Amino acid sequence: MRARTKGQVTAGARTNLSGPLRGVGILLDPPRDASPTLAGRGLLQWSPRDLHLGAANAEEASMPTDPAASRPREDSPAQGAAGGVDGRGEGGASDAHHADFWEALYSRRSIRRFLPDPVPRELIDRVMHAGTWAPSSCNYQMWDVVAVDDPELNSQLTALSSQMGNAPVNLVVSYARDFSEEGWANVQSASAMIQNMSLAAGVLGLGTFWITQMGDREKLRELVGLPRDRLVVAVLALGVPKVVPAQGPRRRPLSEVTHYNTYAGRAIPSSTDPADWSPELLSLYQRARVLNGLRHNKPREWETRALVTFLDRCLPEAHGAAAGESETIRPWLDVLPCSGILTERLSRERRGFRFDVVERTVEVARFAAGRTRPRGASLAWPEESAAEGFEPPAPEAYDVVSCFFRLEGLQATERAALLSAMARWMKPEGRILLGFVSSRSFHGAMEALRRRRGGPGGVEYVLAPDPNIGPFEALDPRTVEEWVGAAGLRVSERLALGALPCAEEVAFRTRNASPRLSRLARGLAACLAPLGRIGGIEAARGRYRFLVLEH
Known part of the structure; x- marks a missing residue:
């Protein structure tokens, strides 16, 4: 077995939490034969760190500091890509490094400015493959993703919504319209897929922007050839970031958004009437x-x-x-x-x-x-x-x-x-x-x-x-x-x-x-x-x- 070095986690490796959950192991990476590996010079390599849930300041624990990996990336994800979608090299053994889960989570950013460089389809496939490992209602997996990397077709999408004109690739995410409708489970399933793809893209050195303002979604569905029984849920813009924010937005303190057993907060109104809002x-x-x-x-x-x-x-x-x-x-x-x-x-x-x-x-x-x-x-x-x-x-x-x-x-x-x-x-x-x-x-x-x-x-x-x-x-x-x-x-x-x-x-x-x-x-x-x-x-x-x- 190859020795592990700083910033590398072998497939199936576990890490232990410190603080009140000391000794609890968390699986950072699934078995090698169950998911794609993430290779190439564009892969971010982080130093694993502990997640201190028992921090003295609860607000600091809810808003972790930004890792150095959130700074602009110098390597192109198109350089040095190795292995196929299954993450194996020619010899069948994985030669990829794996990002620490918490670093990948906290360093994700919404990217609004992309380079015009085309994204290799191998990397697009890896992003979409990560999406398919999201949970879905009843495990139906009734999602379909259309990756639009054709400039002419993307110009037609841009005519529907300017937000679809910022990146070289638009991932049109759909779900079966009449499956898992109760509790909007179809939308929930597709959203889980989008989150997976966003995290995977960041690990590969790519950036994403979650688009919900798509204009006429039925026209969008027709443009990419999806059948009538597919509901377009959202579009995920994908490309090489032109600018990566060094710091993410502040998060509401954990004490304000989480509750045990019963809700104990004060809900922000959605009404546009000032009379419904207390000062x-x-x-x-x-x-x-x-x-x-x-x-x-x-x-x-x-x-x-x-x-x-x-x-x-x-x-x-x-x-x-x-x-x-x-x-x-x-x-x-x-x-x-x-x-x-x-x-x-x-x-x-x-x-x-x-x-x-x-x-x-x-x-x-x-x-x-x-x-x-x-x-x-x-x-x-x-x-x-x-x-x-x-x-x-x-x-x-x-x-x-x-x-x-x-x-x-x-x-x-x-x-x-x-x-x-x-x-x-x-x-x-x-x-x-x-x-x-x-x-x-x-x-x-x-x-x-x-x-x-x-x-x-x-x-x-x-x-x-x-x-x-x-x-x-x-x-x-x-x-x-x-x-x-x-x-x-x-x-x-x-x-x-x-x-x-x-x-x-x-x-x-x-x-x-x-x-x-x-x-x-x-x-x-x-x-x-x-x-x-x-x-x-x-x-x-x-x-x-x-x-x-x-x-």
Whole structure:
């Protein structure tokens, strides 16, 4: 028997856990004749480590540190591949190394950028073979996978969903439509297969991205030749990663997501209605989304254009003035910026100001403040959330206080309270810049259409401008001005923009629709565009409403 070296585990080898499970053996690799081996220079070789389930800090145990193997890989998985799909060399004995299970699990990443290099079919076969060793309902194994590596066919898939245009290979995963329907067992079985394939791809030096937004899945099924009785569950993009994140997103602490015997947590709502969200749950949800998955988001161009138009019209001073060129750098407070997408743009557009941010949680506040230059202060609202190092804003401290598209996500009682707080934070001669979406615009009709057409539902997909995360409810302009008056403020300027959706937004909203429907929507938008420029229509029906408020 060949000696084992660091980072290698022989077929069928076991490792022992430390901590409270010390002495329990875990099979890292199945017998050699039962599964494919993973060979080649692209195979990651890790040093086995113990899994310390008995860590002193339970949260640290639930969020293991990232292994060095998660750094960008230098070797190509196409180089040095040895053996066939069964993992044996010419002599029939396996010459492959095996990755430690825990390292493979914790180093897996969702890859959004791939190299255009084709993937050898031998490696594709190994990935799919790993998928077939997933559990399935009643062990029926009624799955079928179509590996699409033909560029022309992939271009047709891209027309259905842009997400299928990022990798050289798309694995279309299906399951028997009428088998194991109870409890969605067919979908569960196919999902287990996808997870297996994702882990195997990472070990081979490849990357994957799990795609559920496939456009017309029946059209997709027809394009790849699957029969009518096969349900397309998802697509797994596969290729050589162009960029591999060195660190994965943070995970919710184990204590928050796991329970023994009975549920003892507080469920995050899926409703888009702010009335269904307590302030505490909204804070928890936004913190998780900002820290775990929204760092790469970019604002929509039409939304940014509306904001810049408002700034140029109502706050032209300090435009483009770099820090140090103006006599004084004035304080600006951005309220509930969430991911900080708009705060970053504001700090670039008005460089004569220093931008502080006020948020519900210190983590989100610091993340948003970190997007500004110079970095601003991280402040707390409501005051009950304040703590040492996370103080509420000082009264009468800011020349400008801004709040863009954030009132819509709050409960009704919080909206008036926030406006009153903003009035306190503003200097006596200062201004409040307020932006919101009007319920008297086309926004409500678009949201209703989105829900009816069978697209993605729930709070994650609610129609709302960035940086909204969570529930969203368009506001009546008259009601907003009533809150303004109750806060002791007056409206000095008004601006309404976007009476009709622009061509860019129509193209974006219909990107995954059928080509015929997309052309129809774009044509209709082009025909109606002149109506939005008729005097009075934009003022009455503009989607984006902006107010300048003063004492």
